[in-house]
Amino acid sequence: MTDAEYVNIWMRPERPAYGPKPAYSRAQITEAAIRIADAEGLESATMRRIAAEIGAGAMSLYRYVPSRDNLIELMADQVMGEIDVTGMPSGDWRADLTRYAEGQRAMWLRHPWIATVQRSLPSFGPSQLLLVERLMGVLDAFVPIDENLGLVALLNGHVEGTVREEISSAEAFRRSGLSEPEWMARSYPYVDRLVKSGEYPIFAKIVMEARQPHLSREEQFRNGLERVLDCIATALPSTAGSPMPAHREGQDGPGTGS
Template sequence: MTRETEGGAADVGPQQLWLGSDRPRRGRRPAYSREAITAAAVSLADAEGLEAVTMRAVAARVGAGVMSLYSYAPDKETLLELMVDHVSGELPATGQATGHWRADLKDIAHQQRALMLRHPWLPAALATRRTPGPNALAFLERVLAVLRPSGLDAATRVEIFAQLTAFVAGHVTHETAQDRASWSAGRAAAEARYLAAVAADGHHPELAEALAAPARRVTPEATFGRFLNRLIDGLDTG
């Protein structure tokens, strides 16, 4: 089923989008492709953020007229679908599973984190419901195979993949926000003094105990690894 968009083109459903031709059915052979348009949109989002991705801006990048883009992506939502699947192609769809599914799943999570750090707009794009395209489905197939030794049923394995992706997306969103904040050394020292004063007031014994604990590595990779271990090691397969 289709509907008319503001651009004058008919919206496309998932089957038409992913299983149909990526070329307009009518008119002369175009000088660009859906792949080129999607790559331009991804490049724009990587450089300037998701809010910078408009049909007009993408058209300017590929040297096309705005109206001609609607033959490939009738609206920004469809373009986002294409962008998400485009970068999903960077995730390995094949790989030798070790049979140790928790370790394999952690490796997959690290791959997802690396992808989202390369494309910081991706967590926000994933926050709304997306229909998985061929690249995303290929990666999902790999993850479900990795989880097979867990003994969990197929539906639960899909839920675990969704849970893992949401965790990685949330963590990367926080991580990139912290990077942008980039507190000065002086501000960090002031915060440490403040927390030490609060811990010493006798009203926050739990915080005092936490602050007195041995220091942990606070690199982004180390923090992500600790959080990930708690998530995956705590999965109940009973």
């Protein structure tokens, strides 16, 4: 398809101005595609498979969704709509960004195929645009727009990087037929030899002293998120103050603010 032929899916009318009412809707097709992708992987969400799911002819679906790229755009926008940003900005930027980050992680874990979708060229669907407005609205009053973009990218980088690794690890364990503790037990003799060799002191320190690798995935995510939010806090004026989470106050000790 050439640039001249391309029309953004959001510019295409859902139904023609004249003629009979369509038998299906984009929403039905998109929801069926998401169900299939969740259960069987994105590659299984073909027009033929979706048509069978909703009881339609495969070729007839192209009247509603012209291409597979369009379908993936619709699917990605639909699942982004699951991230709850109602009431944002609330006035507490840290609580807002925490809620968004946790919502995004939960959405990715529900729909792991989203990790394989190329999102570098956004299509600006309605759910994505709502996220842009609400999420960037959280910091809009405190920093210029370019700084806002950078800080949101920092937050998204943590969420997406962490969850991609979580999803890929779960898939690797599934393929291996081992649980994570079983895989660690199988790896122990080699790791023990590396530690005892004395050739890798930092690696040995990680194995012997680090607490983070022994935390749950959720705890690792939250710890990293708190540090990202601390970094964001340094870029904001003091007037944007947001209360330090209680567990961080406990770690710092009484009377030791940031």
